[in-house]
Amino acid sequence: MSEDGAPIPFEDLALQPGEMLQVHSALEVVGDFLPVGLLGYLKNQTLIVTNPIADGRVVSVKEGTPYNVKGFSGTRHFVFKSKVLKAYAQPYPHMHLEYPRLVNTTRIRATLRSVVNCPATLYNPISRKETAVVLRDLSVGGGLLVLPEAIGRKDARYTLSFMVRIADDLEEEVRTEVIVRALDTQVSRDVTTHTMGVQFVELDRAARLLVTTLVYRQRLRKD
Numbered sequence: 001m002s003e004d005g006a007p008i009p010f011e012d013l014a015l016q017p018g019e020m021l022q023v024h025s026a027l028e029v030v031g032d033f034l035p036v037g038l039l040g041y042l043k044n045q046t047l048i049v050t051n052p053i054a055d056g057r058v059v060s061v062k063e064g065t066p067y068n069v070k071g072f073s074g075t076r077h078f079v080f081k082s083k084v085l086k087a088y089a090q091p092y093p094h095m096h097l098e099y100p101r102l103v104n105t106t107r108i109r110a111t112l113r114s115v116v117n118c119p120a121t122l123y124n125p126i127s128r129k130e131t132a133v134v135l136r137d138l139s140v141g142g143g144l145l146v147l148p149e150a151i152g153r154k155d156a157r158y159t160l161s162f163m164v165r166i167a168d169d170l171e172e173e174v175r176t177e178v179i180v181r182a183l184d185t186q187v188s189r190d191v192t193t194h195t196m197g198v199q200f201v202e203l204d205r206a207a208r209l210l211v212t213t214l215v216y217r218q219r220l221r222k223d
Helices: 205-222
Strands: 007-009 020-025 034-042 046-050 066-073 076-088 094-098 102-107 113-124 129-139 142-147 157-167 170-188 191-200
Touching: 066 205, 113 142, 113 205, 129 205, 157 191, 157 205, 170 205
Parallel strands: none
Antiparallel strands: 007 102, 020 034, 020 066, 034 046, 046 094, 066 076, 076 094, 076 102, 113 129, 113 157, 129 142, 142 191, 157 170, 170 191
16 A cells, blocks of 8 residues: 555556546646546556547547546545557547556545535435435535435434536436434524534445545635
8 A cells, every 4th residue: 555645556546447537738837637538448558548528528639748647546546647649539539548657646535525515315215205405515424414404313324316527518426325423403694504414334436436536626626
């Protein structure tokens, strides 16, 4: 297991096809990182990804263009430099990047959390009732929900679902069982706010990656 910032072999990240990375042309001084989808890789040879997406449109790329690449794997944020070896338009736009033998990683602490404003659905498996809620405080361990009314009891179990936006036209759903750990009602300036603190129960790898991505993205926007 590497220390924060220590380089590790790319294959140790154990990335799977379909996971998202972000790229930024090293030729540009300013500009946003753009999402690309991982299609696969050949160890020590090539990394295959889709073309970047900007404003919902595919961005054309030129062979030889250097890129800064970053992403998330489990609880690690990683970065590396690469360049476009080959670019193809068929059967769909994709490119081969130079294989990164080593990548720099930073472990994201389990306590890392961010304030979000994410619509969510809370499902009661006993009453089979769905309640629209707002997810406000999020970490890989759980979150804080704003409720339309006072519901639930401590230690009760629900199913929580919400969407994480990966790109302008691409969202993935997180659906997980949660346990109620805290309930609270506050009144301020004649406004009553009901909240529920929940703990996630065994997030699978895909869901954990999505939650980590959302949390870390919000932290990057604040920094």
